[in-house]
Structure formats: structure tokens, C-alpha cells
Amino acid sequence: MTTFTRIPTAAQADISVNPKHIVSKIDDNTYGGFTEHMGRCIYGGIYDPGNPLSDENGFRKDVIAAMKELNVPVVRYPGGNFVATYHWMDGVGPRDQRPKRRELAWIGVESNEFGTDEFLHWCEVVGTEPYMCLNFGTGTLDEALGWVEYCNATTDTYYANLRRKNTGRDKPYGVKYWALGNEMWGPWQVGQMTKEDYAKKAYQWAKALKLLDPSITLILCGETGFSSWDSYVIKECIRHDLHGLGGSTSSSLIDMHSIHLYTASADHLQNVTAPLAAERAIEITAGLIDLARIENKVPPTVPRQKICFDEWNVWDPFRAPGEDGGEEKYTLSDALAVSVWLNVFVRQSKYIGMANIAQSVNVISPLMTHETGITKQATWWPLLLFSKYMRGSTVAVNLRCAAYDGPTKPEWIRGTVDTPWLDVSAAVDEQGVVTLAVVNIHPSEDLAVKINGVFGSVTAYTVTATGVDAINTKAWSEMQVKEIRADGGLDRSMYIFPKHSLTMLRWQSRSS
Numbered sequence: 001m002t003t004f005t006r007i008p009t010a011a012q013a014d015i016s017v018n019p020k021h022i023v024s025k026i027d028d029n030t031y032g033g034f035t036e037h038m039g040r041c042i043y044g045g046i047y048d049p050g051n052p053l054s055d056e057n058g059f060r061k062d063v064i065a066a067m068k069e070l071n072v073p074v075v076r077y078p079g080g081n082f083v084a085t086y087h088w089m090d091g092v093g094p095r096d097q098r099p100k101r102r103e104l105a106w107i108g109v110e111s112n113e114f115g116t117d118e119f120l121h122w123c124e125v126v127g128t129e130p131y132m133c134l135n136f137g138t139g140t141l142d143e144a145l146g147w148v149e150y151c152n153a154t155t156d157t158y159y160a161n162l163r164r165k166n167t168g169r170d171k172p173y174g175v176k177y178w179a180l181g182n183e184m185w186g187p188w189q190v191g192q193m194t195k196e197d198y199a200k201k202a203y204q205w206a207k208a209l210k211l212l213d214p215s216i217t218l219i220l221c222g223e224t225g226f227s228s229w230d231s232y233v234i235k236e237c238i239r240h241d242l243h244g245l246g247g248s249t250s251s252s253l254i255d256m257h258s259i260h261l262y263t264a265s266a267d268h269l270q271n272v273t274a275p276l277a278a279e280r281a282i283e284i285t286a287g288l289i290d291l292a293r294i295e296n297k298v299p300p301t302v303p304r305q306k307i308c309f310d311e312w313n314v315w316d317p318f319r320a321p322g323e324d325g326g327e328e329k330y331t332l333s334d335a336l337a338v339s340v341w342l343n344v345f346v347r348q349s350k351y352i353g354m355a356n357i358a359q360s361v362n363v364i365s366p367l368m369t370h371e372t373g374i375t376k377q378a379t380w381w382p383l384l385l386f387s388k389y390m391r392g393s394t395v396a397v398n399l400r401c402a403a404y405d406g407p408t409k410p411e412w413i414r415g416t417v418d419t420p421w422l423d424v425s426a427a428v429d430e431q432g433v434v435t436l437a438v439v440n441i442h443p444s445e446d447l448a449v450k451i452n453g454v455f456g457s458v459t460a461y462t463v464t465a466t467g468v469d470a471i472n473t474k475a476w477s478e479m480q481v482k483e484i485r486a487d488g489g490l491d492r493s494m495y496i497f498p499k500h501s502l503t504m505l506r507w508q509s510r511s512s
């Protein structure tokens with residue numbers, strides 16, 4: 001949480017931070033990823049058999065190392081839009097018997113060479129948790145129940161035995177997170193439905209799925225968080241009747257509500273302020289969840305449903321069409337937009353149960369593979385810094401500075417949300433190390449800021465480049481992290497945040 005006081009441009013800007021002012025825990029799953037059967041995400045991305053860079057399973061070792069470096073806690077699979085015509089049974093069992101199918105989301109052919117067991121094995125190798133999305137388009141409830149049983153059951157029953165037969169594996173995978181469809185409101189979606197039809201179906205599926213495995217976490221399919229779809233499905237599904245829950249008063253059928261948003265603009269200032277729409281989306285969704293809990297009389301013993309922001313990123317689908325694999329080339333401006341996105345999640349940690357950058361490899365991704373290695377795009381660096389340092393708890397911050405007053409995208413940001421020149425969040429970890437993340441969105445001005453609450457040695461990590469249009473390529477990586485240590489502390493507690501940059505300042509708090 002950051003409060004903002006607007007001051008004139010000529011006045012001295014300051015940031016006040018006190019690590020005792022803890023707001024809420026930052027869920028580790030905020031730094032989640034997403035792999036879809038789309039473009040080169042799976043084939044040629046995480047799975048590239050025959051490439052010397054791959055292991056005996058066909059998994060790219062450089063991608064695994066990058067996922068480990070990012071410490072990705074959870075990865076969503078197999079889509080996205082892809083899942084609306086995906087039948088998981090096509091992708092298990094002997095590879096030479098798996099059917100090739102037409103794929104209708106991105107208009108291709110799915111070989112099914114990589115399926116459930118390969119993905120779950122990859123997750124184990126990476127050390128991350130799987131998050132599966134169910135087919136609400138052409139799929140049936142029976143298929144969904146079979147999939148959960150295949151992954152999670154210890155019983156002597158058909159699908160659990162099929163897992164044993166296919167993999168020799170008696171131990172279940174224990175997949176905790178399951179989504180009740182993806183973007184079922186979208187006109188592009190196979191099986192698109194009305195909010196009324198979706199809410200009815202989602203609730204009935206949720207009941208059956210929780211009867212089969214009460215330990216799973218179920219995620220409702222939302223839209224942007226600020227739509228009548230969200231308001232309706234939340235109201236209908238976040239309720240507390242005890243059917244199928246064994247009379248439990250401490251759990252509910254729906255555990256999280258999913259929302260998606262992509263932002264982008266060719267104009268730098270519109271690009272970097274666009275993620276602030278996500279901040280309002282989170283606040284509105286949280287309000288809708290509370291409203292449903294109040295009106296549906298959900299008892300306080302049922303934990304408040306959190307938001308699963310399971311697709312977010314900078315993406316212009318005209319610039320990088322999904323049908324062509326969505327291979328965005330990210331600029332410094334995009335890296336700063338991603339930094340603002342991540343600041344939003346830290347500021348709103350009270351409401352965020354999970355967030356997944358879309359996507360983890362090659363498709364609208366910070367990480368690109370090529371035949372002989374990987375390229376870390378501009379957006380990789382803020383993601384790495386946040387995943388490394390912005391864990392623990394959110395700390396309240398007050399920011400005083402001047403603000404940008406120009407146009408925004410979406411337009412409604414102007415008049416709804418403040419757009420200061422500095423975008424700020426702070427966190428404190430279990431060792432009492434404070435991290436202050438500051439994005440100076442100004443395209444041409446360095447900003448000198450007094451930091452109230454900083455003391456002792458400070459380490460500064462900065463991501464910037466010569467201009468907002470700079471990109472990292474296979475041959476040239478201008479953007480990396482620059483680290484500077486000020487052992488004597490900051491001079492008069494002042495720090496100059498360079499124009500168009502992300503800076504993280506880290507210091508040990510006094511109390512620990």
C-alpha cells in the first residue's frame with residue numbers, strides 16, 4: 001500500500017518508509033509463470049528434444065536454469081485459450097499412440113507429444129507447483145474428474161491406475177490448483193458462454209471436483225475484474241452452502257477468482273502508467289468478493305477468497321499476434337511497465353493469492369530461446385529483481401512528488417487513479433531487510449528524493465538504458481542489473497533516481 005501526496009514540480013520529493021508498518025504478507029505465488037501450448041512456448045521452448053541443450057527428457061536445461069534463477073513458485077498449464085479444445089487423455093500414455101489433433105485457439109496442429117506427465121515431471125525438475133486449467137469449452141465434467149483423479153488419487157480406481165500404468169508412479173502428483181475454465185466470456189473462445197450459463201456450470205463442476213478431492217484449490221474464471229461478468233459470477237459462486245463439503249464451515253467451493261489484463265502503448269508514458277488499471281481492477285474485484293460474502297452470508301470462518309491474476313503482462317496483440325506465436329520484443333519502456341505491474345501486486349498483496357506472468361517462455365515472454373541458447377529480454381530484469389527481493393511482507397509507504405498529467409491508456413485511468421512520476425512499493429523480509437522499489441517513469445528527468453526511514457549501508461540495484469526504446473537482443477544485452485553499494489549510507493538520505501529507470505534500495509532495518 002502506498003499513499004500519495006501530490007506536490008509542485010519544484011518542491012522536494014520524499015518517500016517515507018517504516019518497516020514496522022506492515023500491511024500484509026506477499027504470497028510467494030505472486031511470482032508465478034504460465035506455459036501454454038501456443039507458439040514456441042512448449043515445443044522449442046521448455047521442450048526441445050534433440051537439441052544438445054536438452055536433457056534426456058527433452059527439457060531445455062537452460063530454460064530450467066532460468067526458471068530456477070527466477071524461483072518461479074507455480075506454473076499454469078496447458079492454456080489459455082488452447083485449453084478450450086484440449087482433451088488431456090490425448091496427451092498421456094505411449095507417445096507413439098497419442099493422436100495428432102487440430103488445435104482451434106491458435107489454428108495449428110497439436111502433436112500431444114508433451115502432455116500431463118511431461119509437464120508435471122518438468123515442474124518437479126524445476127521445483128515449482130503446477131496449476132492446471134480445465135477445459136470448459138469442449139470438455140466434460142467426467143473428463144475433468146478423471147484428470148484430477150489421474151493427478152491426485154491414491155485409490156485403486158481407473159484413472160489413478162492409469163497413471164500407475166503410464167508412468168509406473170504410485171505416488172500422486174498432488175496438483176493443488178485447478179481453474180474452472182479460461183476466459184469463457186471471450187468471443188474468441190470455443191464454447192463462449194453467458195455469465196449466467198458459466199456461473200451455473202462452474203458451481204456444479206466445483207461441487208463435484210471438491211467431492212472427489214476436497215484438498216484442491218478451485219479458481220473461478222473472471223474477466224478483467226471490472227466487468228458485469230465478474231460481478232455476476234462472483235455473486236453466484238462465492239457462497240456457502242454445505243453441499244459436498246461435508247458440512248465444513250471453514251472452506252468453500254471457490255477459493256480464488258481469476259482476472260486477466262494485458263497493457264501496452266507505443267507512447268512511453270501511456271505504456272508505463274497503463275498497469276495502474278490493474279491496481280483499480282484488483283481493488284474493485286476485492287470489493288465484489290466482499291460484497292458477495294456479505295450478501296451471501298459467508299461465515300468469517302471461510303477464508304476470504306483472493307484474486308488469482310493468472311494472466312498479466314505487456315502485450316499488444318496487433319504488434320505480436322497470438323496466431324504468429326506472440327513473440328514480443330520488449331523495450332526498456334516495457335521493462336518499466338512490468339516494474340509498475342509488480343509494484344501494483346506488492347502494494348495490493350492483501351488481495352493477491354497468485355499472479356502469473358503470461359507467458360514464461362518465447363510467447364509474450366521475458367525469456368526467449370534460440371537453437372544455441374537463451375536471450376533475457378528487457379522485462380526479465382525487473383521480474384528477477386522483484387522475485388529475488390520483494391518477498392516477505394508489504395510495508396506502507398507515503399510518497400510525495402509531482403505527477404504526470406497527460407493522456408492514459410485506458411483513458412479511464414485519468415480521473416480514477418493518480419499517476420505520479422515515481423511508482424513505489426516496499427517490502428520487508430524475515431531477516432528485516434527492507435527493499436524499496438522505485439520506478440522513475442520520467443522520460444527525461446532524474447529525480448532527487450529524500451528517503452525518510454533509510455539508514456546504514458544501502459545497496460542499490462538499477463535497471464535502465466540509454467533510451468526507453470532500447471531492447472536486448474541475442475547479440476547485445478544493454479539492459480542488465482547494475483549494483484552499487486553505499487557502505488557509508490546515503491548522503492543526507494538523498495537518492496537520485498535516474499530518468500526512465502527501476503531502482504531497488506535495500507538496507508537492514510534497525511529493529512532486527
Ligand code: AHR
Pocket residue numbers: 036038079080081082182183311322358359
Ligand atoms: O496468453 C495468451 C492468451 O491470452 C491466452 O491463451 C488467453 O487466455 C489470453 O487471451
